Structures are given as C-alpha cells and as structure tokens.
Amino acid sequence: MSVEKPVILVTNDDDITSKGIRVLAEAMQELGEVIVIAPDRPQSGQGHAITINSPIRIRRSRVFDSLVAYETTGTPADCVKLGKHLILKDRKPDLVVSGINHGSNSAISVLYSGTMSAAMEAAIEGIPAVGFSLANYHPEADFSHTVDYLTLIARQVLEKGLPKHVALNVNFPARVEEPIKGIRLCRQADARYLEHFQQREDPYGRPYYWLDGEFVNFDTGHDTDEWALANNYVSIVPCKTDLTAYAALEELKTWSL
C-alpha cells in the first residue's frame, strides 16, 4: 500500500537565507514532502501585512540544495497565499510551518510577528499551522536544542489536526547550559514593549527616528508563555483568528448605543 507523504509548506519572516528556516526545513523532511516559499528580504515586524499596493515577484531559489524552494517579494502571509493558490494549487498543504524565527514571538509579539502571521494565514484557510521562534536574535544562534521538539510538535499536529482557525505559537528558550525541561501549554502573557524613539540626524541635518524599547512582563501568572520561557520550557500558545472579546460584548450591552 502506498501512502502519500504529507505536503509541508515552510516559510519564515527573516528571509529565505536565514539559519532558522534551514533548520526547520531540514527537520520537516523527516515528516513529509517539503516545499519552501519564503521572503527574499527581511520581513520582521510585518504583522499580518499583505501585498496589495504592488505586484509580487516569485523565483526559484537555489538556497536549498535538495528542496523545492521559491523566494518571493511578498510578506510571510503572502507566501502562504502563494503556496496555496498558485504554486501548489491542485494540492492544499497538509501543514504550514513558519520560522524558526531569530527572536522570541511570545506575548504581544504575536501581533507584530510575520512568523506567526504566516501561521495565522494558514489557520484562516483551514490548514494546520505552527510558528516556531527562538528567544535569540543572533543570526548564528544555536538551534540544535530545538530539532527534536520541531518534529515532535509537527508530527502531533499532522496526526491530530488543530481546532478550526487555530494555529500554534511555539517559542524556544535560547540555548543555555541546563537542558530544556519540556513543553508547557500556555496562555499569551500580558507583557509588552516599553518603547521610545531614538532621534538621529541625517548628513543633511534632517531628523529621523528609530523605534527602540525593552520588553517588560506585567503578568505574574505561571501559566503564561513568558513564565515558561523564563523557566527553560518550550511554550505553546494556541492562537485564534477570531479576535472578538466576548466578555466585553456583555459590558457594551449596558451602553447607550
């Protein structure tokens, strides 16, 4: 009996040449037929941006020796759309994985994250999806401790599926001396950036601004992704595409509208 291998679409937001997507694509080869469709330039912080004010270019990529790979001028969300509607067309991917992001996407970062937007785009389309991120921004970060977890989590998602319109946000602690303690299922922490803008001056005397800030955790719960990462666990937060604040709906009913 021949069993068709699952098709796994791999994307990211750091760009197709980054170390993280290479680690992820290689790990996924153990589980299925891998196709890489990723941005040809850094798309960090792109959130759920899609390209509608300009056209998109696509070309075959030579970045991966033995994999079918495309690089595009699109955003991470665009890459998933291109995979489903154009490149794979007659076959819906069985799984979309995004990352491994160089840098954490825990807590509120999920909203800014191109990595997670690719996964959420898949969830909109009813495709099981996972975004993977490492709490280390370095281009040469050590991903070796993530590999077993990548296949463990992706295999479970392929086997069990995910609830409708839900994607997983998986974050890995940066490599430390002690080994990872395991996986925690978490809620999104109430943590965010305390920000400011750095003002600089160009050679012509005109000001320009860089967003800068530090990440602060306001959440004291032990059930959050921030707690898990700080305590050397892999965090998994299931995220949904329905943003409705159902509890707030009740409160609004008391208004004079």
Place this chain on the structure above:
Amino acid sequence: MSVEKPVILVTNDDDITSKGIRVLAEAMQELGEVIVIAPDRPQSGQGHAITINSPIRIRRSRVFDSLVAYETTGTPADCVKLGKHLILKDRKPDLVVSGINHGSNSAISVLYSGTMSAAMEAAIEGIPAVGFSLANYHPEADFSHTVDYLTLIARQVLEKGLPKHVALNVNFPARVEEPIKGIRLCRQADARYLEHFQQREDPYGRPYYWLDGEFVNFDTGHDTDEWALANNYVSIVPCKTDLTAYAALEELKTWSL
C-alpha cells in the same frame, strides 16, 4: 472651573489626504482637542506591521487647515506609537480613533487592516480606541450618514472607557437609499476571501502577480458583523489583543507533548 478637553489622536491607513480621515477628524473636534498623525502614503493591508528595518520620517502636514497634523513614513501602528512616545510625549491621548477606512474591515479583515491595527496598538498601550470603516472603497465615497454615529460612539468610549486591551471595530454600511437602522453589537463573522493570483507579464516578458479574490460569508449567524452590515446596521465588534484560544488549550492537554 476649567475642564481640560480630552486629547484625541486621529490616524488611518489610506493616507493623510483621504476623505475618510478628514470626516473623522472634523467629527472629533466636537469632542476634544484633535491631533492627526497619519501615513503619508497608502498603507492598506499593512496589518500590524511596524517599521523596524528602516528609520521613520515625520513632518508637519498642511492637509488640515486648522488642526495640528503630522504625516509620517510609518505604518498606522507606528503612527500611534509616534503619537504616544514622541509627539504627545508628556500627555497620553484619551482616545485613539482610526479611519474612516475606505472599505469594510469586518470579519477576518480585522487581521489585515491597518485601520484596526492602529486601534489595537492603542489597546496594547491601555488607550481606549476605535477603528471606523465604511463598506465602500471609492475615494469619493459618501460618509455623511456616518457622522452622528462617529460622535455617539466616541463620546461613549470617552465617558465609559473600554475593558483592558480591547478596541472597537466599527463598520458602516455603504450609503443606501433607506436610512441606517441603528447599531448592533456583534461577533466577528467567519467570513473570508476566496483568493487567487492574477498572472501578468511585464514589458520584458517576466511574470508578476496580483492578489485578487472575492469575499464570502460562511457564517449563518445573525449576531455577526457581516449580518449587521448586510441588514443596514452599524456593526461594533470589541476586539482583544490576547489571541489565546482558551478552548483549544483544553484539547491540547490530551496530546502527547
């Protein structure tokens, strides 16, 4: 006794010269001290993108005769950050309003919408916020039927505040013959785009692609934003920045992780 007027930050994603932001800024003058900080170019579909790979420029805008206004190279979310952290600095806005978007941001569009991302950015920062959109893409769309609702809703938000990390997604039906029936508090409909890519060829024989598609409502509920708009009501969906799928957390506990 002198009472300080509330500070209302107005932004959008269509760009500072669009008709919708003018209607909104003018309506808000009735309620407080208005400052406009908006993109200097179209930013539709930008989702929750922020500018971190390039610096941001800001300049005073002459688009509004009698209002303090700035145009920036940033995204809608950047504009809110610039308002809070740089331009207003010593005074947090009392309300952030975004729009009026030329085009609906109901259902899943909330994830792609720069208009709503500006409101969500404010919600992250604990500032009451509302995104307003009209179900008509035309640059010269008729907004006259929205004005009374803009002030009604904004006034209520100023008076009552909003639950923590919640912003309102308000959509108006396009102008039709019969008058608007009123306001409905709604959940986000399970409706999305059925998409494809148009392939075209540039003068040099190379292909390029445009995202195209039609919006389809899969949701038969009468409590959704899509139902409200189709039945000539103004829809209000409260949206939260916590994406955790709490119901899915329970299901994941049964996995072998």
